[in-house]
Amino acid sequence: MTTPAVVLATRNAGKVAELRRILAPHGIELLGLADVTAYEPGPETGATFAANALLKAHEAVGATGHPAIADDSGLTVDALNGMPGILSARWSGRHGDDDANLELVLAQLADTPDERLGAAFVCAAAVVLPDGREEVVTRELRGRLVRERRGSNGFGYDPIFVPDGSDRTTAELTAEEKDAISHRGQAFRALAPVVARLLGVG
Numbered sequence: 062m063t064t065p066a067v068v069l070a071t072r073n074a075g076k077v078a079e080l081r082r083i084l085a086p087h088g089i090e091l092l093g094l095a096d097v098t099a100y101e102p103g104p105e106t107g108a109t110f111a112a113n114a115l116l117k118a119h120e121a122v123g124a125t126g127h128p129a130i131a132d133d134s135g136l137t138v139d140a141l142n143g144m145p146g147i148l149s150a151r152w153s154g155r156h157g158d159d160d161a162n163l164e165l166v167l168a169q170l171a172d173t174p175d176e177r178l179g180a181a182f183v184c185a186a187a188v189v190l191p192d193g194r195e196e197v198v199t200r201e202l203r204g205r206l207v208r209e210r211r212g213s214n215g216f217g218y219d220p221i222f223v224p225d226g227s228d229r230t231t232a233e234l235t236a237e238e239k240d241a242i243s244h245r246g247q248a249f250r251a252l253a254p255v256v257a258r259l260l261g262v263g
Contacts, residue, residue, distance in 0.1 A: 200247035
């Protein structure tokens with residue numbers, strides 16, 4: 062029986078490697094965008110993490126003809142009414158400027174008491190099949206923000222996010238420690254059996 066192949070709609074090699082490890086026990090081959098016909102992703106116009114994940118997965122199916130997985134994630138801050146949320150990567154106005162995004166969040170929270178610095182990393186992961194079937198799972202890592210950067214691992218808001226039950230920021234955790242609890246790791250692990258069921262494997 063042929064091993065089914067699924068495309069992960071990302072150019073992030075680390076994300077591909079992570080999901081490849083998670084899907085391997087289910088007998089599913091994962092392809093990155095480097096392994097398929099190149100296409101230009103459109104803008105993320107969804108109003109929620111789930112909507113954006115589905116949009117990206119549908120786009121990948123249309124461009125490649127393969128079943129596709131996509132995720133959308135970000136930081137939600139309680140005192141900012143859940144923002145930056147889906148705007149996490151471009152909160153400062155420039156997409157992917159981690160330093161500017163982090164500094165803007167800290168500036169917006171300057172007058173917020175420490176006890177109100179609750180936050181969560183949220184990830185929605187979606188799978189879409191060429192026949193139109195689709196499913197989404199959403200997972201989160203709860204924690205709190207700190208006002209000074211700590212740690213050099215990770216990226217984005219990791220240096221100011223302390224997960225519940227820890228006294229270290231996610232930028233102070235090892236890659237293995239972070240993978241074990243991360244919102245994306247949780248979402249991908251929850252999605253893996255869903256993908257296997259939809260593809261009739263495992």
